[in-house]
Amino acid sequence: MKIDGQPYRTIFPDGDAVTVIDQTRLPFAFELKRLASLDDAAVAIRTMVVRGAPLIGVTAAYGLALAMRADASEAGIERACATLAATRPTAINLRWALDRAAAVLHRAPEAEREKTAFAEAARIADEDVESCRSIGEHGAKILAEIAAKKSGTVNVLTHCNAGWLATVDWGTALAPIYVAHDAGVPVHVYVDETRPRNQGAALTAFELNAHGVPHTVIADNAGGHLMQHRAVDVCIVGSDRTTASGDVCNKIGTYLKALAAFDNRVPFYAALPFSTIDWTLDDGVRDIPIEERDAREVTHLTGRTEDGGFATVQVVSPGSPVANPAFDVTPARLVTGIITERGVCAASHEGLAGLYPERRRAA
């Protein structure tokens, strides 16, 4: 997407390294960061310099390529994959990208593995851009239908950041909003701030401001009230891992929005590319690993001071124990539909197998 008229991807090759947007500095500073080694890539994922399931996967693929420069042996591939896989456990795109790139590398001569790995990472990145653009096209039809039916602005609620900053470009949940907005469909977005990392308030708001999309930032706890008062026409969220049965794992708090949507008969969609589907799982609540992040993310907040600097302050009573699960799972029964690069389907085995027949399980 564009920043001050300049087109950007969230990650791109930069000589013998890769450059990413440092998302920990947004929205108050737009800074680029060079990743020149496996460890640089691993730290960037773990500390959320880069975040968002598809972007995590692409960064891991480039991290594997950077690792090949140092050690392109079979053991080097395994060690690099283990290091990158250990950074964050929930987004399936990480494992998916590493498995895909490693399979290509095992078939390549050792001397060609660095070049081969960079080429595969670039292919994964390009595919992500095309998948997300297609998600936007399919999802925009839903928004256009709602706007036409009500003869007015379609109000979308979204949670966390599933925009172009969470992918290589376009985004997943925000892609339909960009496509609809650019096509002249009147769209307004309620942006959940999304405690504790505030990806909504910091990143989604930054994106929508940059693209000129009307939006309103709200406290996480306001969404249910707005849905009760018919202020929300549809919810669209992203996903870090969706099971073959349509259970949707996403940022903590998504499940609560889905419950409020279900209770108020507000359509609730998850937008995700093929690389976010875990075909090996059926019961997401039971089987998807939920990342537990550092307590400091809950006890402290970092933001801009009145004089334009940065500061971190404590917001929780000292000494109180803290829990910080980073994701939750919305059961398929609460999901109206899944918006993918191949179209929109029901959140079910049948729905997903209909879009991905090559994944249909033997009866």
Ligand SMILES: CSC[C@H]1O[C@H](OP(=O)(O)O)[C@H](O)[C@@H]1O
């Ligand atoms: C398009 S994936 C976006 C997804 O990733 C976010 O998690 P995190 O910021 O911790 O990487 C969140 O769950 C978003 O919905």
